[in-house]
Amino acid sequence: MLTLKNIKDLFSNYKKNNENNKPKVHIKNTLQANIDLLRQELDNPSDLVIREFNIKDYRCAICLIDGLTKGDYAHDLLLKNLLVDIWTTDKIREIHSVDELFSALQNQFIALLDISVVSEFDELFLNLLSGDCVLFVDGIARAITIETKGWVDRGIIESSSQTLVRGPKDSFNETLRTNTMLIRRRIKDKRLRVESRQIGRISKTEVAVMYIEGIANDKIVKEVHERLDRIDIDGIIDSSYIEQMIQDHPYSLFPTVHNTERPDTVASSLMCGYVAIVVDNSPFVLIVPGLFITFTQAAEDYYHNFYFITFIRLIRFFSLLLALLTPGIYIAVTTFHQEMLPTSLLISISNQREGVPFPVFIEALLMELTFEILREAGIRMPRAIGSAMSIVGALILGEAAVNAGIVSSFTVIIVSLTAICSLIIPSYHISISIRVTRFIFMILGAVFGLFGVISGLVVLGLFLCSIRSFGVPYMYPFAPLNYEGLKDSIIRFPLWKINLRPTLISEHDRVRESSDKKSNNTGGIA
Amino acid sequence: MIENTKINKMQLYILTVVTGTGSSMLYGIGEKAKQDAWIVVILAMLGGMVLILLYCWLLKLFPDATLFHMFENTFNKYIAKVISFLYVLYFAIIASHVIGDITTLTSLYILSETPEIVIEIIITLVAMYGVFLGIETFARFGILVFIFIVPLVFFFFIGPILSNRANFQQLLPVLENGWLPIIKETFPIIFTNPFGEIVVFLMIIPYVTNNKKVLHIGILSMLSIGVLFLIITITNIITIGPTFIEISLYPTIETVRGINILNFIQKVEGTAVFLFLILNYMKIMLLLFAASTGANILFNTKNYRKYIIPISVIVFVLSHLSIQDVVLHFFIDTKIVPYAIGIPFDLGFILLLLGVYYIKKLFKLKIKQ
Numbered sequence: 001m002l003t004l005k006n007i008k009d010l011f012s013n014y015k016k017n018n019e020n021n022k023p024k025v026h027i028k029n030t031l032q033a034n035i036d037l038l039r040q041e042l043d044n045p046s047d048l049v050i051r052e053f054n055i056k057d058y059r060c061a062i063c064l065i066d067g068l069t070k071g072d073y074a075h076d077l078l079l080k081n082l083l084v085d086i087w088t089t090d091k092i093r094e095i096h097s098v099d100e101l102f103s104a105l106q107n108q109f110i111a112l113l114d115i116s117v118v119s120e121f122d123e124l125f126l127n128l129l130s131g132d133c134v135l136f137v138d139g140i141a142r143a144i145t146i147e148t149k150g151w152v153d154r155g156i157i158e159s160s161s162q163t164l165v166r167g168p169k170d171s172f173n174e175t176l177r178t179n180t181m182l183i184r185r186r187i188k189d190k191r192l193r194v195e196s197r198q199i200g201r202i203s204k205t206e207v208a209v210m211y212i213e214g215i216a217n218d219k220i221v222k223e224v225h226e227r228l229d230r231i232d233i234d235g236i237i238d239s240s241y242i243e244q245m246i247q248d249h250p251y252s253l254f255p256t257v258h259n260t261e262r263p264d265t266v267a268s269s270l271m272c273g274y275v276a277i278v279v280d281n282s283p284f285v286l287i288v289p290g291l292f293i294t295f296t297q298a299a300e301d302y303y304h305n306f307y308f309i310t311f312i313r314l315i316r317f318f319s320l321l322l323a324l325l326t327p328g329i330y331i332a333v334t335t336f337h338q339e340m341l342p343t344s345l346l347i348s349i350s351n352q353r354e355g356v357p358f359p360v361f362i363e364a365l366l367m368e369l370t371f372e373i374l375r376e377a378g379i380r381m382p383r384a385i386g387s388a389m390s391i392v393g394a395l396i397l398g399e400a401a402v403n404a405g406i407v408s409s410f411t412v413i414i415v416s417l418t419a420i421c422s423l424i425i426p427s428y429h430i431s432i433s434i435r436v437t438r439f440i441f442m443i444l445g446a447v448f449g450l451f452g453v454i455s456g457l458v459v460l461g462l463f464l465c466s467i468r469s470f471g472v473p474y475m476y477p478f479a480p481l482n483y484e485g486l487k488d489s490i491i492r493f494p495l496w497k498i499n500l501r502p503t504l505i506s507e508h509d510r511v512r513e514s515s516d517k518k519s520n521n522t523g524g525i526a
Numbered sequence: 527m528i529e530n531t532k533i534n535k536m537q538l539y540i541l542t543v544v545t546g547t548g549s550s551m552l553y554g555i556g557e558k559a560k561q562d563a564w565i566v567v568i569l570a571m572l573g574g575m576v577l578i579l580l581y582c583w584l585l586k587l588f589p590d591a592t593l594f595h596m597f598e599n600t601f602n603k604y605i606a607k608v609i610s611f612l613y614v615l616y617f618a619i620i621a622s623h624v625i626g627d628i629t630t631l632t633s634l635y636i637l638s639e640t641p642e643i644v645i646e647i648i649i650t651l652v653a654m655y656g657v658f659l660g661i662e663t664f665a666r667f668g669i670l671v672f673i674f675i676v677p678l679v680f681f682f683f684i685g686p687i688l689s690n691r692a693n694f695q696q697l698l699p700v701l702e703n704g705w706l707p708i709i710k711e712t713f714p715i716i717f718t719n720p721f722g723e724i725v726v727f728l729m730i731i732p733y734v735t736n737n738k739k740v741l742h743i744g745i746l747s748m749l750s751i752g753v754l755f756l757i758i759t760i761t762n763i764i765t766i767g768p769t770f771i772e773i774s775l776y777p778t779i780e781t782v783r784g785i786n787i788l789n790f791i792q793k794v795e796g797t798a799v800f801l802f803l804i805l806n807y808m809k810i811m812l813l814l815f816a817a818s819t820g821a822n823i824l825f826n827t828k829n830y831r832k833y834i835i836p837i838s839v840i841v842f843v844l845s846h847l848s849i850q851d852v853v854l855h856f857f858i859d860t861k862i863v864p865y866a867i868g869i870p871f872d873l874g875f876i877l878l879l880l881g882v883y884y885i886k887k888l889f890k891l892k893i894k895q
Contacts, residue, residue: 333796336636336637337636337796339793340793340795340796341793342789342790342792342793448637448640448644448645448648449636449637449640450636450796450799450800451632451636451637451640451645451648451803452648454800454803454804455648455649455652455803455807457804458652458656458667458804458807459652459655461667461670461671462655462656462659462663462664462667463659465659465663465664465666465667465670466659466660466663473666475666475670478669478670478673479666479667479668479669479670480534480536480537480666480669481536481669
């Protein structure tokens, strides 16, 4: 009988067989055959460089993809070395067979760091297309791949999405090696692990999982690896692909994986026991577990006086609530509960609304949508027309719309307030969730008034409390409550008071700071 | 993955306190005792502590068991089933009552033109969602609520004083009519909201980590509820006076209505309704959870979630019936619930359980001898 399970088995067997039956092409014995095969498989592209030359009487060839290799490596170190410099050694005169030449190439002649020997074309192609040089020797059915990766990248410039006033200004770029370097430079501990793998059947993107052994929770690390193993996709274009594939709650509106462009944030997260996922070709490094609190913290929070930061964080949480609820509450109050407003305010609002043809909900919705359109246009448009945009936004849609009596100026104030409040949130990631949720609250406010808003808040709160990121409750350290975690949440304690790492994220080795502040720092000239 | 599916003692404390609040926060307690209502609160709190002692005694005899397991262990199988079934109904009835309370409040203060049935449906749906997510989730949500609620409650206490509306003279004379009216008022309050419904406590104990020692949590939550109600009662008395408390439906709302600080912070009764709504949402979720886990134990099944929908429907229908007549609802609330439902379920069956347990033990001893 052909049941559903049978069919599924059939398919998976078919898939497995297909993968296993793929013939492995071995490297041929003759040089010409290898070059022909290479040309044929790649269809002789214009950026494929093949240079044939002789060492003594033995025919050799170097193949590389132009643009992916560091020019001075391939030319100065490799080619010059093999053609010119080896004649200055005595060793070359002792070579009498092709095998001797091959082992000498491996051990002596190539003055570059990372070389390896491959015998199959699959591996060879991967190396070649990642930017390595391949060296064939006639008569040997193997090839040497020499690491010469190097291409033009953006360099380490200032972060454009997460800016700050004080603190390190460097940010990640699109090269994985640069990114891991930036992290390593900040953590010189032997326990810092960098575990790489390739994801993507076609793109074969390199992904590195970084964590500090002994500080990071083993279960989280294991879970990250398992989830990465499960990804089966043709290509990874950006780290956000990985993020979407490893999220705990795929349908959740709220992000459960944090991302950042700043190496200092990654380094401090690693030292708290978080796990970082660095993806090649993406300047955004993922940090898991992503908790609600991590999205509300900026890197700069640790570089300033703690009184000031506590103040800023209070403002931030308050504006987060405002960004979420202001339009909804405004609609609810003006539609259903006018009696809740102080009398003078009520009179001024109703004066302004005189002559406005729409109900408050439509009016507010119109303005909110307009603002969202403006914001999206501001991101997508070419930079040069920025000033025209702001004129349209500020003058026509704000001033003129009020003067024309389409919207009341109070609604404009409310919309701009929400806009500013949603911009204060450090992570763009959670601010877009809040932008979307805001519309739900507006609808609830319009239909059920404050009762609807409150019921919506209860549902939202329950939802946020129910989701987890890699097993850690999303609302940690508020719910479940954790005293150590609370020291760095809405308020920030002085650094010398945050003694332990967060419990649920880091299991062992929890001491973070143990200097005795009272006895220190009192010396000096006096 | 990392945490087990249990709640900790802090969450238990919050759940218990939330159960204790609820509708009495609105109606006020001990209004017949006039300006001595605060004495009623203290006495009722002591009574509630006695109940907690009884419950913890039970927990010592039957560790790691819900109330229903205790019945099954002690009574004849069928009697245990009947009593358990009655308890499921009891939780459902209280839940329906709470829904009725907040529906009336909502339709009186913030949604006067929306049909009550719509409000009830929304409340029931939201509560169902919470129960579906599980006790862990809504216990965690309780912490968030608590963080926001505690400052609000203190604001409602300080507000009338800052608005210069408080008159401490209204607390005098103490014991104007002697102890009798106080005792008369205290007795039913012990067995109803805020102190009586803590019997739900016995249904969630197996979900608590280290549940051997919960006595201090129980006493602490009783104390917290007591202090909370003391604050509310005294604020009500000094702000609007005992006479007005007696004739108004929601004295607390009337008190909050009077808050006016610098002509800016005024008309905050909407915020007060907000507070009661959220607190009661928590309470409904807890009661629905108790009822559905109860039904789960009663019918010997694996997952309590399949009972959420039927029980919610029953609760919804009961609540809709109960608010058809506000006066009747109020009458049932004050005259029938404490005596007909509160006493047997909060105390009667518990005492029966203890009695039967010890009699059985005595018989076993005698047989052995």
